[in-house]
Amino acid sequence: MKKTIPFLAIEGRSSGYYMLLAILATFILASLGAFYYMEHHGHYVTGMSNQIVWGMPHVFAVFLIVAASGILNVASISSAFNKKAYKPLARLSALAAVALLAGGLMILVLDLGRPERLVIAMTYYNLKSIFAWNMLLYNGFFAIVIVYLWTMMQRNLGKYTRVAGTAAFLWRLALTTGTGSIFGFLVARQGYDAAIMAPMFVIMSFSFGLAIYILVLMASYNWTERPLGDAIFNRLKNLLGVFVAAVLYFVAVYHLTNLYEAQHHDFEMFILRDGGIYTQLFWLGQVLIGGVIPLIIFYTPALAKSRGLVGFGALLVILGGLAQVYGIIIGGQAFPMTIFPGKEVIETTFADGAIASYVPTLAETLLGLGGFAVALFLIAFCVKIMQFLPASLADKDVDPHYKAS
């Protein structure tokens, strides 16, 4: 008989645990304060404008939503693809997916010009709008993942886990494609006018989601002093390496195709060479910090031995991911739209033909960080009240045949 690892709620009575909750709660309160400040005065207190209409809140929100669908990947591998080794990891993965999505959506809603009209957003649907479709996708995602979690946690429902897991897997592919399409539909903006946008978002989601997952797993096992063996850890680390490399590959294809098309040439020069902050974010943030350095860490055996370094690598993937989303959202807007091909704008009262500047304020940044805090708070809270985490992920418990390499 194969023995199964029991799931146990964490004790959650240490001062460290309460400290963590308190810190996260502080961030949440700060973001609610920022929300109140922005709504009370109006968006003039932010750096967003009629040139840069989506700013920092959207960077965080899109990042979290994309990561939410990606973090479910771990559960999908276990249920949809029936990989036994990932089974113990599935519950946390589904929980984190719901939590990250909640955090991301909270930011989006609190940034609306009229957040009190959320009911309208729920009752008036323009079915042609990809944005409206996304709202349906998000709500459906919550529902499906919660059902999926339920089948995992309720003993007698285990036989449905596979079905629910597969449904969740398909749904989240649709969800990320949908999120990517939000930009894909903006054909007039050069930075977004690419078919590769949607698959690129899917692979970005794998990478960002797994990076967050690894960090959450490391933190919860370290702080609760439960064993986390190399069998699981190295698997996840190697998988993240593959995803990070895949993102780099997609980014390269995206920019190379753009370079090939004459009408996107200017935009490429902007991102790759002349764009100031956007160029730096691309090369230093996205490529170096978010791609090359983590890959070196993950694949150099001497470095990859250190858990701390691998965790650091995962953190870099997250930072690089934020830089990437920032570049897509803000950079894509900062670059001027071509309204008059072949002409140069020499005078305008509305910054036509000019690169728009954007300086985020503290308020909108706090609002964005609040989304992260909400997600982490939900995870930290739920692992205490319910049984999400396996008591042990030591090698002998996960895979009796595992041999340390």
Add this chain to the structure above:
Amino acid sequence: MTQPVNNKETTTDIYRRQFLGKTAAAAGLALAPGMILTEVAHARSADQPASDKNRWGLLINTNKCGTGCTACVSACQTENGWGEINKSEPHSKASQKAVWIRKVKLKDKLTGHVQSLPLMCQHCEHPPCVDVCPTGASMKRKDGIVLVDKHICIGCRYCMMACPYKARSFIHEALENQKVHAPRGKGTVESCTMCVHRVDTDGTPACVEACNAEGHQAMYFGDLKDSNSAISVELRNNGGQQLRQDLALNTGVRYQGL
């Protein structure tokens, strides 16, 4: 190049309109050239809804548009209550203030030819703003005028991301003293309405009126579906271009001399 605008109608429709149009044109043509700017045949009583028998459009002749002249912009501000002269958004930074119509000066990269033109919502037949709007607040009337229904706009600004002409503005602070016929307010998006309140009472948009009053006569307003309207005649005779024609939005605003 202009796109055919009345290809979906029955022949009787066209016949009837041509007949009506001819009478109207006969009345109009008696005036001096440049004065046939008022549409006569489109009176509609207040209780009748706008209909798809009309498609309102603007034609802008960039050669006649005065460099440095901003009469259309000021007229729009006065009419609709936005902009500096109304001090309607004192807290907002320049890049955050509403702009319904703006003057743009262009220089051809090859020939060096300089021209100036007003730019506003192009009232697309296939408006991207309407397609993306999650709530249906961005909407197109049957007669082709694109509006924001601020009652259900949630201020997500997706329409602003989608508009190829940056024609829309978000209101970044609370407003007061709006014009009764042009409600606008914090947290919602707005853009040129083609002076819909005037159009509904058979009038001409304020910008066109101001341009004529300045003596430039660079703008025509009229019904693109009426082949005898001044705007259709002018388009037929001298052509007119859409901005970003490659996007195939079939804009209601056309330009000459680009």
Add this chain to the structure above:
Amino acid sequence: MLSHKTIISTLLSVLLLLPVFAQAGDLMPVVPKAKAKANPDTLCIRDVKDMRKNHMKYILHKRDKTLREGVRTKQDSLAECISCHISKNDKGEYASFGDSKHFCSSCHNFAAVNIDCFDCHNDKPTAASKTGSTIK
């Protein structure tokens, strides 16, 4: 003829109830009178009771008619409500929305029902609404 008993008891009950009425006077909203009576029978464009209960439905219906279809009749137009029901504050200026002298606020403050009409709409009549901006 009414009996003395009846008269006395009526008077007594009225006297007893007076404090209650006086209280009610403070509690009930003081709704400013309309400037013109659109219809002498109904005292408004429709029966007052109907308007109190259903005005939001009427103006909501009209808002869609006007904005989406371009029907600009006076019936149920918010601007018409305002120009007839506007009243002055103590300083002799038109009362703003929020001020209990403003027709809409007089009730909405009392009932604590929030409305966002005047975030966008002008809460006072302006010259433009009288003459209209029609160019024939």
